[in-house]
Amino acid sequence: MSEARLADTGVPAGSSGAAALTLAGVCAAIGAEALWCPAPDVAAAGVVAADLMSDVLVDARPGFVLVTGLVNVQVIRTAAIADLAAVVFARGKAVPPDVLDLARQMSVPVFACPDSLFETAGRLYAAIGGGRAQPGAGRPA
Amino acid sequence: MTEAEFVRAYEIVGADFTNAGRASTSIKETLKNMGLASALIRRVAIAAYEAEMNTVMYARRATMTLHVTPADVTIDVQDEGPGIPDIQLAMQEGYSTATAAMREMGFGAGMGLPNIRRNADQFAITSEVNRGTALVMTVHVG
Ligand SMILES: Nc1ncnc2c1ncn2[C@@H]1O[C@H](COP(=O)(O)OP(=O)(O)OP(=O)(O)O)[C@@H](O)[C@H]1O
Ligand SMILES: [Mg+2]
Numbered sequence: 489m490s491e492a493r494l495a496d497t498g499v500p501a502g503s504s505g506a507a508a509l510t511l512a513g514v515c516a517a518i519g520a521e522a523l524w525c526p527a528p529d530v531a532a533a534g535v536v537a538a539d540l541m542s543d544v545l546v547d548a549r550p551g552f553v554l555v556t557g558l559v560n561v562q563v564i565r566t567a568a569i570a571d572l573a574a575v576v577f578a579r580g581k582a583v584p585p586d587v588l589d590l591a592r593q594m595s596v597p598v599f600a601c602p603d604s605l606f607e608t609a610g611r612l613y614a615a616i617g618g619g620r621a622q623p624g625a626g627r628p629a
Numbered sequence: 630m631t632e633a634e635f636v637r638a639y640e641i642v643g644a645d646f647t648n649a650g651r652a653s654t655s656i657k658e659t660l661k662n663m664g665l666a667s668a669l670i671r672r673v674a675i676a677a678y679e680a681e682m683n684t685v686m687y688a689r690r691a692t693m694t695l696h697v698t699p700a701d702v703t704i705d706v707q708d709e710g711p712g713i714p715d716i717q718l719a720m721q722e723g724y725s726t727a728t729a730a731m732r733e734m735g736f737g738a739g740m741g742l743p744n745i746r747r748n749a750d751q752f753a754i755t756s757e758v759n760r761g762t763a764l765v766m767t768v769h770v771g
Contacts, residue, residue, distance in 0.1 A: 540732075541682075542740035545675050546747075550667070558735045565650035566735075569657065569678045571671055594654070 508532065509616045511574050511597055514553055517615040518608050520576060520599040523583060524591055532573050535616055537609035541566040548572055555612060557605045559583055561590050568594040576601055578608040634698050635663075641684050641691040643710065646734065649685040653678040656695050656704070663697065669768055672748040676766050677704050679741040684708045686731055688761065701750075703767045712758040720746070720754075 512528035514520070514535075522528070533551030538544050539558045548554065550571040556563055559581045567575050575591070577583055580602035591598045601608050637659065639652035657674040661667075677693065684691035688710030696703040713719045720742050727737025746752045749766035756762040 539735060540738035540740075541735040542679065542738040542744060545679065546738075546740050546744050550671060556735075560734060562646070562650065562735050565654065565678070569650070569653060569671075569674045571667070 511553070511599075513615065514574065514576070514612065515599055518576065518599075518601050518603065518611045520601040520608075523588060523598045523600055525574070525597040525599065527597070530573055530597070532616065535609065535612045537605060537612075539605070544572075545570055553612070555601075555605060555609050557581070559587060561587055563587070564590045564594055564596050564598075567596045572596070574599060576608060576612075578603060578605045634696060636694065636696050638692055638694045641681055641688075641693055641708075643685060643687075643689040643691075643708075645685060649682060650678055652693050653681045656693075659695065660697070660702065665702070665770065669702070669770065673702050673704065673768050676745045676748040676768075679745050680704065680706045680764050680766070682736060683741055683762075684710070686727065686736060687711060699770065701767050701769045703765065706764040707761065708763075709761045712760055713754075713756040713762055714758050716754055716756055 508531040510528060511525055511530050511532060514532050515522055531551060532553045533549060535553050535555060536544055536548040537555040539556055541562055544554055544566055548570050551573045553574045553576060554567055554572050555576045555578055557579045559577050563575055564587060574597040576599045578601050583600055588598065641652055653674055656677050657670055660670045660673060681693060684706060688708035691706055691708035694705045718724055722743045723739040725737045725739035731737050745766055750769045751767040753765045
């Protein structure tokens with residue numbers, strides 16, 4: 489998987505009409521770096537932004553992308569428990585190897601973004617629309 | 630206990646944040662291998678994870694036991710620890726005694742116990758101060 493490929497696919501393969509944002513689309517919308525993302529065409533059902541993991545477990549639905557300023561193994565475990573589509577680590581925080589290893593092991597795609605949680609979540613809100621995949625989303629401006 | 634019951638117990642060590650969540654992850658995997666519906670598995674996994682994290686954060690040790698029958702999935706958690714002096718208060722959304730260090734790790738929203746109750750079809754909690762806390766949560770299959 490290359491970043492170029494991530495940047496140019498924003499719409500899930502085989503979808504028609506109401507296109508959902510894909511992980512590639514998420515990545516492009518916020519200018520993130522894919523640290524591990526074996527399947528960029530996977531759909532993002534919505535977005536949840538939080539630093540407290542129980543809030544994630546209350547708010548997120550399956551297939552959501554978690555945007556967080558927290559970087560530790562519990563973020564990955566929480567994402568796996570809640571069937572999330574991916575984790576975006578905002579604020580440009582370094583992602584330690586044990587976190588990346590667990591992400592691979594648990595099949596949780598991970599992205600890193602240099603911007604604040606507020607900005608990152610804001611861009612995703614604009615791209616995806618309030619936590620629901622909406623028609624026309626997925627093509628970052 | 631019926632013939633068809635599957636039982637598996639997990640030992641949880643207080644303050645072991647490296648392994649915290651492993652038992653719930655294993656429970657999730659076990660239920661997946663049994664072919665149960667993903668929505669049901671997710672509810673059980675979330676409830677188990679919240680209960681597991683509570684014992685890691687607040688108790689010295691705990692045993693978490695998974696029981697599966699054709700009719701339901703039950704998770705039973707018994708810990709040795711400080712207990713909960715006011716269960717009604719602890720069940721309130723937002724109530725937390727998590728330390729600053731726990732909050733830095735992403736805990737302390739005060740949403741764990743309410744979230745367990747929300748995900749379970751049946752939920753019971755009992756506690757004795759200076760002894761420990763017991764939780765039983767059941768999700769019906771089908
Ligand atoms: N097993 C336990 N032993 C002792 N006290 C507990 C136990 N479980 C919960 N508590 C008490 O109940 C409070 C509320 O628990 P709850 O799981 O709802 O929130 P939290 O653990 O503080 O935060 P969160 O679960 O959102 O990360 C805890 O802060 C703690 O004081
Ligand atoms: Mg808790």
